[in-house]
Amino acid sequence: MPKTESNPIKLGTPAADFLLPDADGRLHKLADFGAKPALLVAFISNRCPFVLLIRERFAALAKEYAAQGLQVVAINANDPVDHPEETLARLGEEAAAQGYDFPYLKDLSQDVAKAYGAACTPDFFLFDAERKLAYHGQFDDARPGNGKAVTGADLAAAIATVLAGKGVPDRQIPSIGCNIKWTAGNEPVGLSSAA
Template sequence: MAVSPPVCEFGWKAVDFTLPGTDGRDWSLSEIAGPKGTLIMFICNHCPYVQSVIDRIVRDAKALQDLGIGAAAISSNDALAYPQDGFDAMKSEAVRHAFTFPYLYDESQAVAKAYGATCTPDFFGFNAALELQYRGRLDASGRQAAAPDVRRELYEAMRMVAETGKGPEHQVASMGCSIKWKAA
């Protein structure tokens, strides 16, 4: 079932966290943060929305890192119910797609809840002061990738954040699979 997050709450402060990465070390928000901003991406391995654009996510994250934007991806899905989203599978996914950013496991789902993440992919773009400036989509892709020359909305927004500290006023919400929450 497709889900869209709410619109950007400009100025909302990033919540600190420390999570294990597929590279064997723990990562905190302060270690991920870049001098010009930070991109936190909630993704998972099995979501068709993520899989249709994972190459674009990797491309744009790398380009943003080159501009001084720190980046990390977080998987918060219930791995007992969705084993393909488990930590070992995450390690394989990071290697297969040559992630240039940490891929973190939010087993307790506390970070996803603190951020109000709702779907995969769900993008949170912060300025250098860790104030939210972008909560939109990667591009016009859905369950299927859009045309190769589609406007790179996430990249353009975060480039603007790197240059000005502010994100665009108009943002189109991301769409994807709902986060797979653990039973209460």
């Protein structure tokens, strides 16, 4: 199974703005969540085995930390033409089936994925109250077929630290997953859609 590692993104990078729809037709933008002390932007997929492995624990983790002020926003940037399971309608079905209590948005132009520097699914960007990047690493060390328990421990520790108003350690293990399925000709420089 091909694997893509998340891009190195400098901690402290400001969150990029977005205006994206959910399956119900509502538009969501970065400023909608300005009052929250922490924001997790997660690039995910309906089909990637790395996401399928963690999605139940991810939904549970989002619920657990929502009560403490975490806002989660999931974004799907995969090409829905070559990958019909990634259409906006299918996002709504996935959100309902998995109990996602957070917006699950479609980045059809893939401009938001590029603005964040997203490379894979899952790809997690945790921002502090000032919307500066505090954590850009793995969910945990579970991978399809490696037999390790899905805990979300790495991401959970980072969330707890940010909610406590503390800095997350600079040493962060990159996320690994499926590459974002770029629309042909829309790949960031240096990538191909077949990667």
